[in-house]
Amino acid sequence: MTNGDPGRMTELVREMLGRHGMLVTLGARLLRASPGEVEIELPASPHISQQNGFVHAGAVSAIADSAAGAAAWTMMPQGSDVLTVEFKINLVAPAAGERLVASARVIKAGRTLTLTEADVHAFTGESKKLVAHLVATMITMAPGVESRSPVR
Amino acid sequence: MTNGDPGRMTELVREMLGRHGMLVTLGARLLRASPGEVEIELPASPHISQQNGFVHAGAVSAIADSAAGAAAWTMMPQGSDVLTVEFKINLVAPAAGERLVASARVIKAGRTLTLTEADVHAFTGESKKLVAHLVATMITMAPGVESRSPVR
Amino acid sequence: MTNGDPGRMTELVREMLGRHGMLVTLGARLLRASPGEVEIELPASPHISQQNGFVHAGAVSAIADSAAGAAAWTMMPQGSDVLTVEFKINLVAPAAGERLVASARVIKAGRTLTLTEADVHAFTGESKKLVAHLVATMITMAPGVESRSPVR
Amino acid sequence: MTNGDPGRMTELVREMLGRHGMLVTLGARLLRASPGEVEIELPASPHISQQNGFVHAGAVSAIADSAAGAAAWTMMPQGSDVLTVEFKINLVAPAAGERLVASARVIKAGRTLTLTEADVHAFTGESKKLVAHLVATMITMAPGVESRSPVR
Numbered sequence: 001m002t003n004g005d006p007g008r009m010t011e012l013v014r015e016m017l018g019r020h021g022m023l024v025t026l027g028a029r030l031l032r033a034s035p036g037e038v039e040i041e042l043p044a045s046p047h048i049s050q051q052n053g054f055v056h057a058g059a060v061s062a063i064a065d066s067a068a069g070a071a072a073w074t075m076m077p078q079g080s081d082v083l084t085v086e087f088k089i090n091l092v093a094p095a096a097g098e099r100l101v102a103s104a105r106v107i108k109a110g111r112t113l114t115l116t117e118a119d120v121h122a123f124t125g126e127s128k129k130l131v132a133h134l135v136a137t138m139i140t141m142a143p144g145v146e147s148r149s150p151v152r
Numbered sequence: 153m154t155n156g157d158p159g160r161m162t163e164l165v166r167e168m169l170g171r172h173g174m175l176v177t178l179g180a181r182l183l184r185a186s187p188g189e190v191e192i193e194l195p196a197s198p199h200i201s202q203q204n205g206f207v208h209a210g211a212v213s214a215i216a217d218s219a220a221g222a223a224a225w226t227m228m229p230q231g232s233d234v235l236t237v238e239f240k241i242n243l244v245a246p247a248a249g250e251r252l253v254a255s256a257r258v259i260k261a262g263r264t265l266t267l268t269e270a271d272v273h274a275f276t277g278e279s280k281k282l283v284a285h286l287v288a289t290m291i292t293m294a295p296g297v298e299s300r301s302p303v304r
Numbered sequence: 305m306t307n308g309d310p311g312r313m314t315e316l317v318r319e320m321l322g323r324h325g326m327l328v329t330l331g332a333r334l335l336r337a338s339p340g341e342v343e344i345e346l347p348a349s350p351h352i353s354q355q356n357g358f359v360h361a362g363a364v365s366a367i368a369d370s371a372a373g374a375a376a377w378t379m380m381p382q383g384s385d386v387l388t389v390e391f392k393i394n395l396v397a398p399a400a401g402e403r404l405v406a407s408a409r410v411i412k413a414g415r416t417l418t419l420t421e422a423d424v425h426a427f428t429g430e431s432k433k434l435v436a437h438l439v440a441t442m443i444t445m446a447p448g449v450e451s452r453s454p455v456r
Numbered sequence: 457m458t459n460g461d462p463g464r465m466t467e468l469v470r471e472m473l474g475r476h477g478m479l480v481t482l483g484a485r486l487l488r489a490s491p492g493e494v495e496i497e498l499p500a501s502p503h504i505s506q507q508n509g510f511v512h513a514g515a516v517s518a519i520a521d522s523a524a525g526a527a528a529w530t531m532m533p534q535g536s537d538v539l540t541v542e543f544k545i546n547l548v549a550p551a552a553g554e555r556l557v558a559s560a561r562v563i564k565a566g567r568t569l570t571l572t573e574a575d576v577h578a579f580t581g582e583s584k585k586l587v588a589h590l591v592a593t594m595i596t597m598a599p600g601v602e603s604r605s606p607v608r
Contacts, residue, residue, distance in 0.1 A: 001184020005195075013156045016203055017203075019201075019202075019203040020201065020202050020203055020208060021198045021199045021200060021201040021202075022195075022199070022200045022201060022202060022208030022210055022211055023208075023209070024199070025177060025200060026177075026210075031172040043172075046173045046286070047174070047175045047176070047177045048172045048177060049172065049174060050171075050172050050173075050174060050218075051168055051169075051171040051172055051174040051233070052233070052235075056172060056173070056175075056214060056218075057175030057213075057217050057236045057239070058174055058178075058210055058211065058213050058215070058217055058218065059174055059210065059214070061209075061210050061213045061214070061217075062208060062209070062210020062211070062213070062214070063210070065209050065210055065213075066202075066208075066210065081203070083204075083243070083246070084209045084243050085242070085243060085541075085569065085593065086240065086241060086242040086243060086542065086593060087209070087240070087241060088238065088239070088240035088241075088392045088439065088544060089238060089239060089240075089260060089420050090237070090439065090441060091236050091238060092236065092411070092412040092414070092417075092419050093412075094235070106214075107394075107396070107434070107437055108396040108397075108434055108437075110396070112568070113541065113595075115394050115396050117436060119435075125230070130411070130412055133411055133419060133421075133439065133441050135392065135394065135414075135437065137541065137542060137593070138392060139569075142217070203427075237417065237441065238390065238441060240544045240591065242563075242567075242571050242591065242593060244563070244564040244566065244571050245564075259546075259548070259586070259589055260548040260549075260586055260589075262548065263459050264416070265389065265443075265548075267546050267548050267589060269589075282563070282564055285563055285564075285571060285573075285591065287361060287544065287546065287589065289389065289390060289441070289546060291417075305474045315604075321507075323505075323506075323507040324505065324506050324507055324512060325501075325503045325504060325505040325506075325512070326503070326504045326505060326512030326514055326515055327512075328480065328503070329482075329503045329504060329600020330481075330514075349477075350477045351477045351478070351480070351481045352477060352478045352481060353475075353476065353477040354475075354476050354477075354478060354522075355472055355473075355475040355476055355537070356537070356539075360476060360477070360478030360479075360518060360522075361517075361518070361521050361540045361543070362478055362514055362515065362517050362518020362519070362521055363478055363514065363518070365513070365514050365517045365518070365521075366512060366513070366517070366518070367514070368516075369513050369514055370506075370512075370514065375457060385507070385508070387508075387547070387550070388513045388547050389546070389547060390544065390545060390546040390547060391513070391544070391545060392542065392543070392544035392545075393543060393544075394541070394542040394543060395540050395541060395542060398539070426541070429555070431568060443486065452589055
């Protein structure tokens with residue numbers, strides 16, 4: 001049994017992400033979840049901008065990392081929690097548009113570590129443009145392990 | 153002449169970062185700026201948390217990336233703007249504490265690209281703990297160049 | 305016109321990679337080149353091992369980076385040269401097998417910077433396993449620019 | 457007790473690195489080892505070059521990664537082995553010079569994962585220039601654990 005077992009998966013991912021005060025603050029929402037794949041949407045807005053009015057790299061990173069973490073989580077043993085070990089993000093174009101969508105998938109699910117990637121596209125009307133690419137390593141926190149423990 | 157020339161540097165960095173709606177939303181503020189070095193502080197708060205109550209990796213990244221970008225900016229020719237090309241962040245401990253401080257410095261300032269790094273520490277009372285380490289590549293946008301142009 | 309224009313592309317990539325003393329030393333060879341995609345093969349051997357007998361991360365990186373650089377090069381203006389700005393590699397399994405194949409492709413080709421990725425698989429008989437994933441930023445060196453100049 | 461306990465540490469690191477066929481092939485050698493810090497030297501040579509005659513990014517990466525892995529290893533429990541989980545390298549200048557030196561140190565030693573960094577400098581006569589900066593995550597393989605096991 002994994003966290004992503006059928007039935008209530010989307011609901012469970014939504015509940016998990018709903019506990020991210022950060023995503024609520026940004027205005028992000030879950031679009032879609034399936035085993036190993038999660039999409040999160042973020043409307044562009046001045047409250048998440050950088051100095052030129054584009055969406056701030058920190059906000060782009062936040063949705064990409066959250067989508068990647070959730071994608072990893074769906075493949076972990078039931079009851080496990082997930083933490084980000086590291087991620088790298090390439091910002092290939094200014095994040096300008098009406099909304100951003102981060103689409104994450106698992107590259108390799110391991111017992112301890114899971115490798116994930118996410119593309120972030122900006123949408124303006126019908127047009128779609130790649131603005132960022134993230135690769136992240138996630139760690140499985142076994143059920144019952146106190147998540148504040150210095151596992152790393 | 154660089155953006156970090158004496159006199160009004162801290163004021164200029166504060167003004168530049170003040171145009172980051174994202175930092176205002178997070179509750180971050182500039183602590184200190186000198187040529188090639190910038191520190192940004194972020195009080196911990198539920199509105200920037202992840203699912204376990206730690207500060208979200210996206211918020212940690214946002215202050216680390218902003219401090220690194222501002223540090224690079226201080227060494228660029230006067231009137232230049234700065235954009236993040238890519239960054240990598242290692243989250244070495246849960247971001248738990250009363251406040252976070254991102255301390256960034258320039259590793260190598262180049263004509264086009266500048267390499268920077270930032271440490272993020274969590275402070276609780278008198279104790280201080282490293283929670284994240286970022287390395288970022290910044291690109292110089294020459295004065296007069298329309299910053300929306302597809303330079304990358 | 306790009307470096308990857310038809311006719312002699314594979315030959316040109318082979319010639320370019322043939323000037324990499326490093327690849328000759330490792331025993332690597334070009335498998336395939338098309339616009340934006342390059343594959344390089346490396347037989348496993350004790351002279352490129354690490355302490356446990358797996359292929360050394362440096363050798364895995366060398367073929368992944370070379371394939372990614374060559375893939376970027378095929379999409380650059382004719383006569384341009386390519387240099388690696390940065391890369392990140394995740395080693396998801398020990399590089400054990402008879403031979404490795406690095407398969408690279410361009411994610412986004414820009415005027416100055418090009419983002420690429422590469423997967424490295426280990427082959428043993430008929431079986432195939434992902435051992436590493438690389439993401440790299442390449443920079444275009446315009447024709448006629450002295451490649452030793454401090455462009456970065 | 458750690459791998460880096462006094463007495464024979466330099467000898468033990470040299471012995472461990474001596475089992476890296478890759479380093480022998482490149483012509484690299486250990487300069488110095490102390491708890492949490494390791495330096496490796498690599499003479500420049502055509503057999504490790506890229507297309508412009510600079511030292512290949514793969515060779516630069518190999519010594520930086522090996523130094524970082526060895527630095528992490530000195531702080532691991534006695535008998536443990538080390539594997540690289542991921543690294544990111546920024547190549548800030550062409551690797552041109554008579555010899556390269558990779559100087560690595562541990563940023564944070566954890567129970568499972570250890571974060572490290574390394575600078576690579578090129579030396580020509582008396583002059584010294586930074587050519588690369590690496591950040592790497594290492595994993596501890598406990599003594600007795602079969603190192604081919606799919607821990608990751």
